[in-house]
Amino acid sequence: ASRACGIEGAIGTHTMRKTFGYHFYQQTKDVAMLQQIFGHSAPSVTLRYIGINDEMIDQILERFSL
Incomplete structure (x- = not known):
């Protein structure tokens, strides 16, 4: 899939899985x-796996208002 898109480098199924999860x-x-x-055991595992960290969550919460 990466070659078809003109992306060079080592991109495997694990990279595609994490990218899918993030998006x-x-x-x-x-x-x-x-x-x-x-198939993760907890939401925190999933968020860490896709690269969502506390700093990103803090930024989102700072912009949130009712």
Whole structure:
């Protein structure tokens, strides 16, 4: 898939899985569903796996208002 898109480098199924997870979460914010898809034991495992960290969460919460 990476070659078809003109992307060079070592991109395997694991990279594609994590990329899918990151974009799925960005579009849906449904960490519970993503946790089920990946078979993880906890939402925190899923968020760490896709690279969502506390700093990113803090930035989102700073912009949130009712």
